[in-house]
Amino acid sequence: MTRLSPARYFGFLGLCTFLLLAVILISPGIGTESHHFGLFDAWRSYFQRDTDALAYRIGFVLRMPRTLLALQAGITLGLCGAVFQTLFRNPLATPYTLGVASGGSLGAVVAIKIGLQVSLFGVSGISLAAFAGALLVIGLVFLFTRGARRFTTTELLLAGVTMGLFCSAMMMFIQYLSTERQTFAMVRWMMGSVVSIGMKESISNLPLFLPSWLVLILSAKSLNQYAIGEEIARSRGVHVARLQVVCILFASLATAAVVAACGPIGFVGLVVPQLAALIVGHDCRILLPASALIGGVFLALCDWISQLVLGWAGALIDQPLGSTQLPTGVVTAIVGVPIFLSLLYRRSQ
């Protein structure tokens, strides 16, 4: 492994962290009603402690929590994507490869179908069911693959993809049996959304995210050895099986929390790690934090675009389209694909 110069390490990660903080600071100013309530109004109401003012409610009860949730989800998806791609030695791996998203979606769909109204300790029934579904699928995948003597990543991948397909089929079955309004709620849920109302709601998953982020970033060195080869990693004192289990466990836990809170937001976990690798290289020590930070900023920016773009389009053709928003997952694809393809093209030149 080549030496990582501290200048590059701290330079790049410092830049990303700066962007992240900037995003948080300007988040109270950006939303569908920006032309009525701007950044200045929001911060002024904050410093005047005028918590009843509309500018405060919009800036700090709607906008900032939403951006904070987008950042956390993006960090988690970017980081877990990088870990999975390294672990499975497969650039197509995503945090959802082991069926977390499908399991979570199936849980949510079941909850919507049976009209689960309970909200256990403030967390909504749908989110709880999604979290449970995601964990159940990961548990089953583990159970099946651990039954075999030797535990290989190929078996894990196969089991995960199969469980994912099974869950999708079950979702279709339940949708078929559902009423119009239930189906509608299901489709809406599966589009993903980072809406969160109030600071408390937006950081309620942080206790799950933080330990996972820490564990995964601390595994970077071992993952580097693992990336060279399993035998080499073993000879250098890495406990490969445990590394795999710990990484998959924490990554899945965090991803399950993202799915429960935001629905299956696609694309970030696939493309952000590759984007990061194209910029900083494959050394996990910098790749993992870089994927995390880029993922967070990327998802937050996409979420802003999703809220603003229809307003801009309306201004362009001089006809209000009705201030509406695109699903965040649509924007992540529209924005991410051109960036990614152009980077790929430049590298192949």
Add this chain to the structure above:
Amino acid sequence: MNRASQNRIAASLVVVLIAVLWVRCDSKHAESAPSPATLPKRIVTIAPNAAEIIAALGEADRLVGVSRYCKYPPELSLKERVGGLIDPDLEKILRLKPDLVVIRGRIPEVERLCEANQIRLYRDPTQAFDDIFIAISQLGAILEKKTSAKKLIRDMRTQIDKIADAVSERPRPRVLFTTERNPDSLSRVITMGKNTFVDVIISRAGGENIFGDRKVLYPEVSLESILAAQPDVIIEVLPEIKDITETRRGKIIEQWRNLGNMPAAKNNRIHIITDNDLIIPSPRIVESIARMARLLHPEVQID
């Protein structure tokens, strides 16, 4: 990092994780104080049917924001738009300072928004046909328009009974009603099962839904079961085509004719409806039943 320390870190993190999960589950959202039930003056509604009911009760002036699907009555075009079911514009709803927000079914983020900002929320319960009357009388109570609501319900029921009386002596035509199918072929035909709005509208209008015995609400039916059921009338709703050309209409009818020898095809009773107003559960449902009755019983005078 050696093995032992890695082990220890992993173990301690698991403990921390369990601990925080526990704490997280214990933190309860603060209950919002129930807002005092005063007469609402600034209403935002995401539900088109509720907008129609409020307008029918003579209180359209109190609507300050409506969803993009609220198109009737036409005066709603002057109101602020607050997105739709999928993408309610939370910021705009807050900016309009509503004292009542109306939704139908569940829109979790709007419900949470109202809870966090102590805005009164009315959830329209309409699912089955008769729920329309419940929604009207509940909205009437909220708007302190109980008498108008009662009168509206009475008038609606009278008119519905009148239509039913007019067609009661007539033979009941067997109806295939479809809202969705693959546009270029007769595949994936979706129809309406038992107790859906359309099912009830058809039966009140003196017809019989050929798939009214299906327990699935919106079953996809095979072509052979359509053919076997021998519908007397086929009604197809194509709201995505605003101005349907005669060629297009002819093409669609031709597709059904090609399916086989059904009474509907033989007797030229294939109808294409290009608006979606038929199934909005609002006071206009009376008009929908009348419209259906005119299609099913062209020989009967229905006003």
